[in-house]
Amino acid sequence: MSGILKIALKLLVNDRSKFIALLVGITFAVFLMIMMMSMFSGILARSSASVYNIGAKIWVMDPAVNNATSSIPMPDYVLSKTRSIDGVKYAVPIYFGNALVKLKSGAYQAVSVIGLDDATLYGRPELIEGKIEDIYAESAFFVVKDAEFKKLENPVIGTEFEINDHRGLVVGLAKVATGGLFGIPTVYTTYNRAITYIPSMRFTTSYILIEPKSEADIPFIQQQVKKLGYQALTRDQFVGKISDFYTYQTGMGMNVLMMTAISFIVGLSISGQTFYTFILENMERFGALKAIGAKGHELVTMILFQASFTALLGYGIGVGLASGLMILAKLRLPSYAAQVTYFNLTFAFFMVLIMAGVSSYIGVRKVLQIQPFDIFRG
Amino acid sequence: MGNAAIKANGLIKWFGQGETKTTAVKNASFEADFGELLYIVGPSGSGKTTLLSMISGILKPNEGSVLVEGKDIWQMKSDDIADLRLHKIGFVFQDYHLFPRLTTVENVAIPLILKKMQWNEAIRVALEYLDIVGLKDRAQLPPVKLSGGEQQRVAIARAIAGQPDILIFDEPTASLDGDTGKKIVEFIKTKILNPDRCVIIVTHDNRIYEYADAIMKMEDGKITDFERNTQQDA
Numbered sequence: 053m054s055g056i057l058k059i060a061l062k063l064l065v066n067d068r069s070k071f072i073a074l075l076v077g078i079t080f081a082v083f084l085m086i087m088m089m090s091m092f093s094g095i096l097a098r099s100s101a102s103v104y105n106i107g108a109k110i111w112v113m114d115p116a117v118n119n120a121t122s123s124i125p126m127p128d129y130v131l132s133k134t135r136s137i138d139g140v141k142y143a144v145p146i147y148f149g150n151a152l153v154k155l156k157s158g159a160y161q162a163v164s165v166i167g168l169d170d171a172t173l174y175g176r177p178e179l180i181e182g183k184i185e186d187i188y189a190e191s192a193f194f195v196v197k198d199a200e201f202k203k204l205e206n207p208v209i210g211t212e213f214e215i216n217d218h219r220g221l222v223v224g225l226a227k228v229a230t231g232g233l234f235g236i237p238t239v240y241t242t243y244n245r246a247i248t249y250i251p252s253m254r255f256t257t258s259y260i261l262i263e264p265k266s267e268a269d270i271p272f273i274q275q276q277v278k279k280l281g282y283q284a285l286t287r288d289q290f291v292g293k294i295s296d297f298y299t300y301q302t303g304m305g306m307n308v309l310m311m312t313a314i315s316f317i318v319g320l321s322i323s324g325q326t327f328y329t330f331i332l333e334n335m336e337r338f339g340a341l342k343a344i345g346a347k348g349h350e351l352v353t354m355i356l357f358q359a360s361f362t363a364l365l366g367y368g369i370g371v372g373l374a375s376g377l378m379i380l381a382k383l384r385l386p387s388y389a390a391q392v393t394y395f396n397l398t399f400a401f402f403m404v405l406i407m408a409g410v411s412s413y414i415g416v417r418k419v420l421q422i423q424p425f426d427i428f429r430g
Numbered sequence: 431m432g433n434a435a436i437k438a439n440g441l442i443k444w445f446g447q448g449e450t451k452t453t454a455v456k457n458a459s460f461e462a463d464f465g466e467l468l469y470i471v472g473p474s475g476s477g478k479t480t481l482l483s484m485i486s487g488i489l490k491p492n493e494g495s496v497l498v499e500g501k502d503i504w505q506m507k508s509d510d511i512a513d514l515r516l517h518k519i520g521f522v523f524q525d526y527h528l529f530p531r532l533t534t535v536e537n538v539a540i541p542l543i544l545k546k547m548q549w550n551e552a553i554r555v556a557l558e559y560l561d562i563v564g565l566k567d568r569a570q571l572p573p574v575k576l577s578g579g580e581q582q583r584v585a586i587a588r589a590i591a592g593q594p595d596i597l598i599f600d601e602p603t604a605s606l607d608g609d610t611g612k613k614i615v616e617f618i619k620t621k622i623l624n625p626d627r628c629v630i631i632v633t634h635d636n637r638i639y640e641y642a643d644a645i646m647k648m649e650d651g652k653i654t655d656f657e658r659n660t661q662q663d664a
Contacts, residue, residue: 055547055548058543062532063532066531067531337529339527341544343488343515344521344544345512345513345514345515345544346516346544347509423488425483
């Protein structure tokens with residue numbers, strides 16, 4: 053580190069009260085921004101959990117569908133028509149629904165039911181206990197062993213329950229990549245068993261999952277599905293649609309945006325004001341440095357370094373605190389929905405750079421204005 | 431004598447415009463030589479500090495020129511003037527303007543660091559200058575822990591650490607008691623001044639006049655008297 057930067061660092065760090073106030077301001081702002089955005093990212097990821105867990109490349113749905121759990125059933129002919137589109141390797145139906153199960157203790161528990169195509173079991177979860185073929189046994193269900201698992205009273209293979217007055221039998225325990233958003237357990241069974249056990253409307257196909265012959269076939273398939281009056285979305289498009297729904301149509305996005313903006317303004321106010329006071333208190337020293345022979349660009353470098361150093365340190369501590377709190381929260385609450393993404397980190401970093409920039413700008417303006425002559429005049 | 435460290439010609443400086451225009455220095459011309467301890471004296475508001483600022487490259491005159499070692503400084507670019515101040519001129523401000531968040535030795539090292547000297551080397555050299563002013567044992571203390579006289583000596587060490595040819599003191603004894611003030615000026619005269627250095631002191635403390643090689647009196651912006659102590663020269 054060059055000597056002038058070392059002086060700048062010592063001037064900053066040795067003024068402990070101001071340095072701590074600056075750090076606290078930036079850390080607090082970063083902490084709040086990261087927490088808010090991470091919680092929102094976690095909610096968005098959970099809202100698309102089924103889409104990620106099923107893993108199909110193309111999802112066919114009613115155009116009015118805006119999130120995975122609110123499917124609008126489609127008539128059977130859509131499946132037949134879809135299968136006949138050029139470029140479709142295969143297409144299978146999948147059922148998404150909810151039901152109440154009565155547990156051994158007599159308690160009722162809502163569950164999310166996914167009915168997999170009987171012939172292919174396309175979109176099946178990875179089993180951690182049991183055999184996949186057991187799904188064809190009478191009344192068979194797989195239970196997803198996630199954060200909500202214990203709400204089913206920790207079932208094991210062979211545990212029985214009631215689902216709409218039908219017997220249900222646990223034949224396997226499965227794991228999935230992402231847990232659901234709504235805090236209810238998920239069970240898998242076959243498509244036909246699902247529509248038999250759970251009261252349905254006239255149409256029963258929630259989604260049609262398509263495997264294209266190649267990636268190049270996807271646009272054509274989407275075009276042909278559109279002609280049927282339905283919508284074919286790739287996995288990422290479907291995730292995007294769900295994210296848009298939660299972001300723009302539920303008010304969650306606006307709330308998070310407002311909280312993030314407030315965090316930014318609070319951080320900017322604290323850091324800007326404290327840095328300004330710091331500069332004001334050191335004006336005479338900067339003037340003395342100018343008189344001794346420091347050039348304007350050297351003083352600007354010192355101020356930029358001080359602001360950047362504080363901003364980056366505050367950013368690091370803020371991210372560390374937020375991550376630590378999320379880890380602690382997840383240890384206590386396994387279903388806690390928060391995830392730190394590169395976008396969150398980059399966004400918060402950009403905001404911190406703005407804080408540092410604004411603070412520096414105020415400081416630089418003041419310091420460049422001071423004349424060494426003012427030092428002589430006292 | 432005769433080898434001018436600073437030569438001021440017809441310096442005029444005014445502040446404000448129209449009815450508020452005030453002329454602080456009126457047609458000031460003088461020479462300060464190497465090996466000379468020059469006092470600029472006069473009552474408050476006589477233009478001493480303004481004149482000092484103009485000859486040290488801090489305040490641009492409205493008219494006139496300043497030659498430092500033969501170079502017209504006000505014809506230079508601002509960065510070059512800053513360089514000249516860094517390499518040729520050392521300042522001891524009235525309030526010292528030491529950095530309270532740095533240690534004493536780090537304060538003294540500032541001009542060396544501005545001259546791009548490596549940190550460790552600058553600290554080593556600064557310690558030598560602290561030794562010259564008798565404060566080596568206080569090197570790691572912050573300036574606020576030092577007495578007024580000690581702070582003055584730290585400021586002197588900082589001013590001479592860059593080995594300037596010209597040293598400028600603004601009211602060096604103003605905030606010191608009589609004895610300490612005399613000791614400081616005696617120290618400047620015996621330890622700091624040498625044939626290759628010119629020392630200019632702005633003061634209105636007549637208790638220290640006896641140490642001067644030359645005294646320039648100012649009143650109402652004009653140089654009213656310039657007297658060299660020829661006995662000392664002889």
